[in-house]
Amino acid sequence: MGNFLEGRYRTCNTTGLPVCLDAQFFIKAHAVAAVVFFLIGAIAALLIALTRWSAVHLLPAMWFYRVLTLHGLNMLIFWIISFEIAILYFAGTSLLNSRLFSRKVAWVAYVLMVVGALMVDYIVLIGKGDVLMTSYPPLKAHPLFYLGIIFFAVGTLIAVFNFFATVYIARRDKTYEGSMPLVAYGALAAAIIAVVTLLHGATVMIPSFLWSLGLVEHIDAGWYRLVWWGLGHPSQQINVAAMVAVWYFMATLTTGAKPLNETVCRAAFVFYILFINLASAHHLLVDPGLNASWKIWNTSYAMYLAVLASMIHGFTVPASIEVAQRLKGFTRGIFNWLTSAPWGDPGFASIFLSIVIFGFIGGITGVTLGTEQINIIAHNTLRIPGHFHATVVGGTTLAFMGLTYYVVPLIFQRDFYFKKWARVQPYIFASGVVLLSLGMSFAGSYGVPRRHWDVNFTGAPLSAGFDAAAHFFLGVLGIGGILAFTGALIFIVLTVLAVFFGKSIAGQPFHGWQPAEKFKLSMEIFSRKKDEKFEQIAHKVPGTVVLVFVLLISFMVYYFANWKALADVWWVR
Amino acid sequence: MSIKSPESNWFKPPEGSERLWVGVALVWCMVMFLAMPYWHVKGKQNSTGESYAVTPAEFQKRVNRFVETNKVGEKNGIPVVEPSPGGDAYLMGQMWRWYPILKLKEGQTYRLHISSVDLQHGFSVLPININFQVLPGYDHVLTLTPTSKGIFQVICNEFCGIGHHLMTGQIIVE
Numbered sequence: 229m230g231n232f233l234e235g236r237y238r239t240c241n242t243t244g245l246p247v248c249l250d251a252q253f254f255i256k257a258h259a260v261a262a263v264v265f266f267l268i269g270a271i272a273a274l275l276i277a278l279t280r281w282s283a284v285h286l287l288p289a290m291w292f293y294r295v296l297t298l299h300g301l302n303m304l305i306f307w308i309i310s311f312e313i314a315i316l317y318f319a320g321t322s323l324l325n326s327r328l329f330s331r332k333v334a335w336v337a338y339v340l341m342v343v344g345a346l347m348v349d350y351i352v353l354i355g356k357g358d359v360l361m362t363s364y365p366p367l368k369a370h371p372l373f374y375l376g377i378i379f380f381a382v383g384t385l386i387a388v389f390n391f392f393a394t395v396y397i398a399r400r401d402k403t404y405e406g407s408m409p410l411v412a413y414g415a416l417a418a419a420i421i422a423v424v425t426l427l428h429g430a431t432v433m434i435p436s437f438l439w440s441l442g443l444v445e446h447i448d449a450g451w452y453r454l455v456w457w458g459l460g461h462p463s464q465q466i467n468v469a470a471m472v473a474v475w476y477f478m479a480t481l482t483t484g485a486k487p488l489n490e491t492v493c494r495a496a497f498v499f500y501i502l503f504i505n506l507a508s509a510h511h512l513l514v515d516p517g518l519n520a521s522w523k524i525w526n527t528s529y530a531m532y533l534a535v536l537a538s539m540i541h542g543f544t545v546p547a548s549i550e551v552a553q554r555l556k557g558f559t560r561g562i563f564n565w566l567t568s569a570p571w572g573d574p575g576f577a578s579i580f581l582s583i584v585i586f587g588f589i590g591g592i593t594g595v596t597l598g599t600e601q602i603n604i605i606a607h608n609t610l611r612i613p614g615h616f617h618a619t620v621v622g623g624t625t626l627a628f629m630g631l632t633y634y635v636v637p638l639i640f641q642r643d644f645y646f647k648k649w650a651r652v653q654p655y656i657f658a659s660g661v662v663l664l665s666l667g668m669s670f671a672g673s674y675g676v677p678r679r680h681w682d683v684n685f686t687g688a689p690l691s692a693g694f695d696a697a698a699h700f701f702l703g704v705l706g707i708g709g710i711l712a713f714t715g716a717l718i719f720i721v722l723t724v725l726a727v728f729f730g731k732s733i734a735g736q737p738f739h740g741w742q743p744a745e746k747f748k749l750s751m752e753i754f755s756r757k758k759d760e761k762f763e764q765i766a767h768k769v770p771g772t773v774v775l776v777f778v779l780l781i782s783f784m785v786y787y788f789a790n791w792k793a794l795a796d797v798w799w800v801r
Numbered sequence: 802m803s804i805k806s807p808e809s810n811w812f813k814p815p816e817g818s819e820r821l822w823v824g825v826a827l828v829w830c831m832v833m834f835l836a837m838p839y840w841h842v843k844g845k846q847n848s849t850g851e852s853y854a855v856t857p858a859e860f861q862k863r864v865n866r867f868v869e870t871n872k873v874g875e876k877n878g879i880p881v882v883e884p885s886p887g888g889d890a891y892l893m894g895q896m897w898r899w900y901p902i903l904k905l906k907e908g909q910t911y912r913l914h915i916s917s918v919d920l921q922h923g924f925s926v927l928p929i930n931i932n933f934q935v936l937p938g939y940d941h942v943l944t945l946t947p948t949s950k951g952i953f954q955v956i957c958n959e960f961c962g963i964g965h966h967l968m969t970g971q972i973i974v975e
């Protein structure tokens with residue numbers, strides 16, 4: 229039985245899930261803030277891509293670094309974490325059949341997060357924080373830059389506390405029976421990782437703030453990097469856990485999928501919690517002061533157990549979709565289930581493309597570049613952003629876009645205009661991100677540095693530069709950037725139009741992306757008990773098996789090719 | 802289940818294709834893990850992180866001494882310095898140059914000391930694409946053996962202010 233307060237909840241007319249109206253308010257508030265930060269970050273992204281495209285070279289040097297700082301902070305921190313808080317509030321209430329723990333606490337968290345983010349953006353735009361996202365000392369920004377980040381981090385911690393408290397009262401009031409639903413479990417994993425991340429943030433940002441005020445004399449560059457990356461990398465792992473939870477959620481909503489084996493999926497989330505934070509070492513592999521054993525153990529997330537977790541999710545999500553589709557009768561051949569999937573539903577298209585881009589580009593490059601020695605031929609080159617644009621943009625952001633196509637009708641209860649545009653948007657965005665990411669990766673393999681205004685080194689005392697092939701790939705980066713920006717803009721315009729001017733559909737079910745009967749069939753398949761027929765199909769998922777082995781072979785080829793490339797460079801130890 | 806609580810008997814080992822994939826993935830993870838210690842022993846390119854504390858002023862002094870004793874020429878007003886094979890070489894990162902130009906011999910091994918006297922810098926040798934992080938306060942020692950001849954460009958790949966793109970240097974290998 230739910231523990232909702234009188235008159236403060238409703239039942240979703242589409243999914244039948246309960247909606248706590250207090251949670252709904254804050255889900256909306258955080259989602260709107262998230263999309264605003266996303267817009268700021270996206271405009272910055274376009275300007276950066278058009279500057280890195282060496283034939284265009286749009287911005288002057290100072291503005292390039294300023295806009296790059298703005299881009300990193302708004303995309304990697306403000307957009308994604310704001311959206312994740314919305315996901316936590318949803319998972320803690322609707323999936324656990326509970327009310328939100330506290331409105332007051334939610335207000336405090338929200339105000340701190342928004343004020344903190346705006347402070348940082350203001351300081352950066354007036355030119356008092358040209359230190360890039362990482363603000364590596366001895367580079368120093370205005371004290372309000374650090375304070376803004378501290379505000380945002382504390383606000384996030386308070387929101388996460390509100391989520392934990394919601395889970396606690398749900399448990400106490402027995403609002404659900406047995407174990408919590410998998411998506412809520414994944415959200416809980418993301419929240420636990422967030423706490424670890426934000427504590428690192430506090431450890432490094434508070435001394436930096438005092439240093440910028442002149443109260444602390446010296447910040448050691450190596451110490452700062454070690455602790456800062458305890459914030460910088462694990463914050464991306466919150467994204468991974470949240471994104472995977474969204475994959476499971478959207479797979480259910482769009483195809484009626486359910487996990488084949490709960491134990492496997494949940495164990496994979498536990499692996500994330502236990503091991504994924506070690507990956508902060510990825511950024512320190514060619515640093516002084518840290519020895520090889522430390523680097524090897526940490527960069528591998530303790531023998532790659534967190535990679536194993538992602539490889540598991542990369543199997544279980546498509547496999548669960550395959551089973552649901554086969555139960556609907558799409559049984560012909562190996563891939564009929566996939567070709568008959570709802571590709572016109574932007575929710576489905578987004579998450580499936582997200583899985584593919586995250587796995588095939590983001591995952592493979594990430595593990596390879598994070599190999600201790602291979603990092604020598606990758607550190608601080610464009611290969612690094614080539615990797616993380618595939619994970620954070622092609623993976624997380626695209627998955628969150630897919631979720632938004634359902635959040636707007638189900639939580640905001642507004643209908644979209646121009647639905648045809650929404651149906652093609654994931655494809656435009658995904659192709660842009662793929663081109664962007666490949667352009668970066670290939671340019672980086674020539675040694676083209678990241679975070680660099682002019683790779684022609686015009687005016688340098690000793691000349692340097694790159695051959696035509698590297699510049700070609702910078703062009704690919706630029707074109708990918710324009711395409712991805714176009715996709716992002718379509719998403720933002722459609723969402724803003726729907727949220728603020730969309731027709732209210734309160735009290736009606738939403739079937740804008742798939743016909744009502746298809747949705748009903750999916751839900752019917754989902755709610756069936758796991759019978760013998762289910763198990764029979766689940767034991768043999770040939771389509772998914774083919775897909776994951778193609779992934780494994782690509783992985784091996786890329787991985788060993790990089791060892792070969794490393795073996796050809798100068799000897800160094 | 803994803804959006805509902807699972808049936809109560811959910812705790813069980815994987816079966817069928819899922820079990821196969823978990824096993825294969827685990828083996829692959831172990832292969833990737835063991836590759837690193839293997840290369841650490843057998844491979845020729847490693848990142849051992851050997852380093853010593855040094856103040857920027859002290860490092861600058863060592864660089865100047867190194868330039869005075871081993872200078873063999875000048876290029877664009879920048880000293881060209883040739884350390885003795887097997888010996889110590891110094892390279893200083895500074896806004897916005899790599900100082901001095903180094904002249905090395907192919908196949909010889911050098912202990913190359915790199916540090917910064919101001920901000921963080923990124924030591925990047927082109928076109929071979931070797932990259933190491935350079936921090937003020939840390940004397941980062943690379944035991945380096947050039948295996949190809951030519952004039953190599955050194956660039957900075959860690960953001961170090963508005964003149965970051967002007968920061969270049971050179972290593973000549975004969």
